[in-house]
Amino acid sequence: MIKWQHPLHKGGFIVSDQRRNLFFYYHPSHELDEKLTPLFQLASDNDFNVVNESKEANIIIAIGGDGTFLQAVRKTGFRQDCLYVGIRSHNEAGLYCDFDIDDHDEMIAAMKNAEVEVRRFPVIEATVNGESTYQCLNECSVRSTLIKSIVVDVHIDDLHFETFRGDGLVIATPTGSTAYNKSVNGAVVDPKLPCFQVSELASLNNNRYRTLGSSFILSGERTLKLDVRQDGNDHPVIGMDNEAFSIRNIRDVTIKLSDDVIKTVKMKHNTYWDRVKRTFL
Structure with missing residues (x-):
């Protein structure tokens, strides 16, 4: 029998x-069904028991890439009482997926050697x-x-900070800072920082509209x-991770850092910055 034995207070995980x-x-x-057969075995x-309903699980395993991992978390309700594990199904870098479906030996060794x-990854609420x-x-x-800019008054706490006009805004978590946020020149943020980031999409700056520009x-x-x-552009698309929601008559969106976190099982010596380097450098 294989168990993860490292004490919890030292950052490890025990499978009870x-x-x-x-x-x-x-x-x-x-192709994937064939690869999963030995994993089930x-x-x-x-x-371990393989269950058919996510609500019965204590560990939820996403097989695919980062996009599949995001869907797994969303479709299972951002559960706080379970662990999420990401396994790559193809040879690709992944910021949420530490394991490779073709490398069973790596999984065994990781479990045996603790x-x-x-x-714990931060979550935002919108x-x-x-x-x-x-x-x-x-x-x-x-x-x-629409083929026109959107106008948004941006408030931080009770302060009117700026009036944005452009294609839109992206509000990213630290782990999300390497995704859409990075493609619009946002900063990459360490996930140990409890924060979120706001980035602009094609802002229009003139005498009437002025934004920070960064x-x-x-x-x-x-x-x-x-x-x-x-102004007629009042039902924009709201993207939540890799899903789009078309909600009519949007007056306001309030965003804050959630008290919830997503608990994931990760290789001990594969840090966030290791994965950033492997993915982008």
Whole structure:
């Protein structure tokens, strides 16, 4: 029997009898089904139970890439009572996926030698019109759906900070800072910092509209409020991670750092900055 034995207070993770129900989240294909067969057997040989419902699982395993991992977290409700594991199904770099589906030996060695630990990634909450609240692990974006710019009054806590006019805004978590945020020249942020970042999409600066013109990072204690000007462009697309929501008559979006975190199982010696270097440099 294989157990992870490293003490919790040193950053390790113990698989107890209460953490033996596994749910695999993936997009079925003939090739992937063949690769998963030995993985299912490996789980069975080590006294794990593979369940068909995510709500019955203590460990949720996403097979694919970072996009699949984001979907797994969202589709299973950002659960706080379980662990998430990312496994790459192809030879690609992944910031959320530490393991490779073709390298069973690596998984076994990591478990036997206690080379894994639990890491906690920040989550942001976006509340639309003071009613519906959504969680995001990567980012929330507000973008125009028309061939015209969107106008947004940006408030930080009770301060009117700027009036933005352009294609939209991206609000990213630290782990999301390497995704959409980075593509619009936002900063890459260490996930140990409890914060979120605001980046512009093609802002228009003139005598009437003036923005900071650069990304800015807010403390997790701050609240960001985006008041959308009702000028006919009042139902923009709101992106939550890698899903789009078309919500009509958007008046405002309030964003703050959530008290929730996503707990993931990671290789102990594969830090966030190791993965950033491997992915981009």
